Amino acid sequence: DAKTTQPTSMDCAEGRAANLPCNHSTISGNEYVYWYRQIHSQGPQYIIHGLKNNETNEMASLIITEDRKSSTLILPHATLRDTAVYYCIVRAFSGGSNYKLTFGKGTLLTVNP
């Protein structure tokens, strides 16, 4: 699976959009981009994933650049409860195969009042 690079930490004001970048310049054509978050040492929580198109769900939006070498997770209106470590993970999926998720260091997002 391709390696990802994320900033160590970021701050965001409550109510503002939080934009978390991820670089995955060695991503290959069949690799998906996944985002998880971990709040204060609880089990990580799935947020969103995508292959090449932008995706949106009730939690966040995922913007993937046209060359797929980077992506941005957007939390449109950050709240204090969004303070967490956010992990960007790239992995291949080819239906029917087994796979494992490898977590890096992630980005610690701190939402300030």
Place this chain on the structure above:
Amino acid sequence: EADIYQTPRYLVIGTGKKITLECSQTMGHDKMYWYQQDPGMELHLIHYSYGVNSTEKGDLSSESTVSRIRTEHFPLTLESARPSHTSQYLCASSETDRANYGYTFGSGTRLTVV
């Protein structure tokens, strides 16, 4: 509402004791995983299972062992606990052939060996 359960949530135990950390899921997922995470550090995969009677070692070497006799149950055992085993242990599960949603994690067991 959690669909994957880990017990105990916290455990303090003496050196040399045998311990089993329990993990059960009610989603019928065939794949299950154990991760180890020290405070403020990355998650490391230590064991995984792709189905009943299938277990594999993960990326991080661990003295623990696992078993998968039933689909819903994936316990982790330490035969003789040591202070170096102090850590948080997180269990997860996932479905085959599903790119969506990825893993579902439990709340973890925080183990302290004194």
